[in-house]
Amino acid sequence: MNFGGIDPVILLASLMVASTPILLAALGEMVVEKSGVLNLGVEGMMITGAVCGFIASVESGSPLVGFIAAAAGGALLAMLFALLTQVFQSTQVPSGLALTLVGVGLASFLGQNYVGVKSPLTTKMPIPLLEDIPVLGPILFRHDAMVYFSLFAVVVVWAVLKFTRAGLILRAVGENHTAAHALGYKVRRVRVLAIGFGGAMAGLGGAYISLIRVPQWTDGITAGIGWIALAIVVFASWKAPRVLIGAYLFGGITVLQLNLQAAGAKVPVELLSMSPFLATIVVLVVISARSKGAAGGPAMLGRIFQAR
Amino acid sequence: MITLIKRPQPSKLWTFATPVLAVAITMVLGGLLFALMGKDPFEAIRTIFWDPLFHEQFAAYSRPQLLVKAGPLILIAIGLSLGFKAGIWNIGAEGQYIMGALAGAATGLALYPMDAWFIFPLMVIAGALGGFLWAMIPALLKTRFNTNEILVSLMLVYVAEQLLASASLSWLRNPEGNGFPGSRNLSKIEAMSNPELFAGTGVHWGVVAALAAVIAAYVLINKHMLGFQIKLSGESSRAAGFAGVNSARLILFCLGTAGALAGLAGLFEVTGPAGQVSIDFNAGYGFTAIIVAFLGRLHPIGILFAGLLLALTFIGGELAQFMLGLPSASIQVFQGMLLMTLLAMDIFVNYRVVWTSREVAQ
Numbered sequence: 001m002n003f004g005g006i007d008p009v010i011l012l013a014s015l016m017v018a019s020t021p022i023l024l025a026a027l028g029e030m031v032v033e034k035s036g037v038l039n040l041g042v043e044g045m046m047i048t049g050a051v052c053g054f055i056a057s058v059e060s061g062s063p064l065v066g067f068i069a070a071a072a073g074g075a076l077l078a079m080l081f082a083l084l085t086q087v088f089q090s091t092q093v094p095s096g097l098a099l100t101l102v103g104v105g106l107a108s109f110l111g112q113n114y115v116g117v118k119s120p121l122t123t124k125m126p127i128p129l130l131e132d133i134p135v136l137g138p139i140l141f142r143h144d145a146m147v148y149f150s151l152f153a154v155v156v157v158w159a160v161l162k163f164t165r166a167g168l169i170l171r172a173v174g175e176n177h178t179a180a181h182a183l184g185y186k187v188r189r190v191r192v193l194a195i196g197f198g199g200a201m202a203g204l205g206g207a208y209i210s211l212i213r214v215p216q217w218t219d220g221i222t223a224g225i226g227w228i229a230l231a232i233v234v235f236a237s238w239k240a241p242r243v244l245i246g247a248y249l250f251g252g253i254t255v256l257q258l259n260l261q262a263a264g265a266k267v268p269v270e271l272l273s274m275s276p277f278l279a280t281i282v283v284l285v286v287i288s289a290r291s292k293g294a295a296g297g298p299a300m301l302g303r304i305f306q307a308r
Numbered sequence: 309m310i311t312l313i314k315r316p317q318p319s320k321l322w323t324f325a326t327p328v329l330a331v332a333i334t335m336v337l338g339g340l341l342f343a344l345m346g347k348d349p350f351e352a353i354r355t356i357f358w359d360p361l362f363h364e365q366f367a368a369y370s371r372p373q374l375l376v377k378a379g380p381l382i383l384i385a386i387g388l389s390l391g392f393k394a395g396i397w398n399i400g401a402e403g404q405y406i407m408g409a410l411a412g413a414a415t416g417l418a419l420y421p422m423d424a425w426f427i428f429p430l431m432v433i434a435g436a437l438g439g440f441l442w443a444m445i446p447a448l449l450k451t452r453f454n455t456n457e458i459l460v461s462l463m464l465v466y467v468a469e470q471l472l473a474s475a476s477l478s479w480l481r482n483p484e485g486n487g488f489p490g491s492r493n494l495s496k497i498e499a500m501s502n503p504e505l506f507a508g509t510g511v512h513w514g515v516v517a518a519l520a521a522v523i524a525a526y527v528l529i530n531k532h533m534l535g536f537q538i539k540l541s542g543e544s545s546r547a548a549g550f551a552g553v554n555s556a557r558l559i560l561f562c563l564g565t566a567g568a569l570a571g572l573a574g575l576f577e578v579t580g581p582a583g584q585v586s587i588d589f590n591a592g593y594g595f596t597a598i599i600v601a602f603l604g605r606l607h608p609i610g611i612l613f614a615g616l617l618l619a620l621t622f623i624g625g626e627l628a629q630f631m632l633g634l635p636s637a638s639i640q641v642f643q644g645m646l647l648m649t650l651l652a653m654d655i656f657v658n659y660r661v662v663w664t665s666r667e668v669a670q
Contacts, residue, residue, distance in 0.1 A: 040458065080648065083652070084648060084651055084652055088651070088652040088653075088654070088655045089312070089654070089655050089658065089659065090651035090652060090654055090655070091651070091654070093397055093458070094598070094602055094647065094651055095648070095651050097399065097598060097647070098599075098644055098647040098648045098651060099644075099648075100644075101595065101599070101640065101643060101644035101647065102641055102644030102645060102648060103644075104640065104644075105637045105638070105639075105640030105641035105642075105643070105644055106637075106641050106644075107637075108635075108637035108640070109635050109637035109638050109640075109641055112635050112637065219637075223466075224463075224466045227459065227462050227463065228463075230459060231456075231459045231463070234456060234459070268474060268478075270470040270471065270473050270474035270477075271470070271474075273470050274466060274467045274470040274471075277463040277464075277466045277467050278463075278467060280459070280463050281445075281449075281455075281460055281463050281464070284449075284455050284456060284459060284460060285449055285453050285455050288449075288453045288454050288455040288456070289452075289453040289454075289455075306312075306314065
């Protein structure tokens with residue numbers, strides 16, 4: 001099968017690769033927002049994860065160490081946001097922006113000696129038997145471990161939020177922090193943990209870009225993906241399975257436009273490059289118009305909690 | 309143990325003291341960062357904050373640069389502060405800045421090689437309009453469909469960046485530029501240039517516009533009904549609704565003004581200091597202006613000082629890069645840290661921090 005120089009099987013397989021960073025980051029941010037916190041620093045945490053993961057994997061020679069370092073780096077940076085918003089009671093919107101500014105600067109600062117360095121290659125982990133299914137096998141089951149991990153994470157986040165006590169507490173804190181506090185739940189502790197989780201997931205997403213998708217380090221490597229991840233949480237109405245759909249939709253647009261660029265389509269390259277962002281705006285408009293704003297959004301999203 | 313008691317009104321004293329304290333704390337933290345990098349922290353801080361103004365060799369060049377860099381920052385931050393006050397988060401000033409520059413430059417270049425007095429004023433109007441229209445996208449989507457303005461205005465930055473690339477590579481490219489990307493050099497075309505008005509000061513039309521914006525914003529906030537409505541909406545959107553504030557109109561006004569001012573900043577930059585439309589024309593003013601707005605406490609006079617200070621970090625950062633080999637990204641970290649420290653210290657503005665012994669705690 002071949003359409004205008006684009007093989008749909010390869011296209012769909014690379015769609016999964018392109019979507020994984022967005023999926024990881026958006027899933028993490030969804031958990032943060034479920035706890036009632038709006039962290040706009042996803043882009044900063046992603047790029048910090050990207051650089052930490054890259055450095056650690058180059059220095060250690062192991063991509064696994066890289067991903068662990070990326071999660072740690074993202075979570076550590078997120079703790080700055082937690083400190084600001086949960087301890088110092090700062091407004092969440094500017095705090096998140098500050099986090100992005102610091103993260104982007106820090107990443108470019110840490111990575112300056114790593115431009116042009118090659119990272120160790122990540123091996124694919126084809127799943128035996130399943131990979132031999134015609135068409136579906138190459139699309140779904142011949143990826144690296146992180147792709148499977150991201151899908152697994154969707155299931156885990158969905159199940160934990162829906163069925164466990166921890167998930168219930170997290171949602172309660174996000175829906176009504178005063179009531180949750182009155183019931184004796186530690187609102188701040190829950191939120192700090194959620195923020196840390198969001199940071200770790202964003203970090204993993206960033207490292208997926210610098211270690212697998214691109215694999216190299218350049219300044220500004222995340223190029224706005226963190227912001228798209230934020231938009232996807234809105235698109236998904238704060239539901240994990242829909243985060244998956246959203247991430248794959250946008251990964252799909254990204255891959256498609258890249259393929260069209262490579263195939264020399266008669267559309268200006270700049271128009272193709274801006275298409276994921278335009279699509280995000282269109283989708284945001286459709287979602288907001290249909291649901292009259294942030295339907296399904298946690299009631300306490302962005303509000304400051306005051307313990308009395 | 310520490311107890312926080314919410315103040316009925318934000319503390320006036322702390323409102324003024326925190327920016328100064330935040331700068332001091334950031335200097336200490338920045339010094340630590342530079343020490344970690346193996347640089348002499350005192351020398352680094354002096355190079356960034358003192359040398360651009362007082363070094364016998366560099367000050368002559370960098371002092372005028374202070375106004376050149378502060379102009380766009382102040383102009384953009386004044387616009388942003390109106391929205392921020394009302395709880396309208398325009399994060400896309402960078403895109404509005406680019407679109408202003410593009411619209412203005414395109415208007416001028418369409419008339420090339422005409423030479424008439426009205427070309428520059430026409431470009432100024434086109435620049436403001438470009439930024440205004442770009443900001444109207446998130447504004448209208450917000451008022452019509454309740455779409456999140458933070459995300460939309462930000463997405464539009466990336467769209468504007470692609471338009472900028474396409475302009476410098478194709479439709480605004482200099483036909484006599486030997487195939488290099490970038491437009492004609494506007495600062496070299498008399499009818500389209502924004503020259504230094506007083507030799508050796510760095511003052512150009514953009515700086516004049518920035519000062520005018522400071523005064524206009526001061527009057528608007530303190531003397532005009534609209535300014536009162538902005539403040540009221542920021543404090544309580546419900547109360548503002550009861551008081552008959554039309555929130556849709558306020559959103560359009562705040563985003564529109566911010567967009568127009570950012571567009572003006574872009575136009576003055578492209579016709580003056582930058583000189584031409586090029587791929588890397590945008591220098592992050594739109595994002596740094598967010599810091600300027602907060603550091604200036606969303607107050608016009610405060611923004612004036614904050615703009616000058618952030619301009620100083622830009623110039624000092626370049627100097628430190630050149631003199632001490634400090635990476636340029638370290639200045640970005642520094643600026644981000646400044647915003648973080650300031651936000652952290654807001655706790656003193658909004659709360660009274662009281663030490664109580666455990667026994668007495670209610």
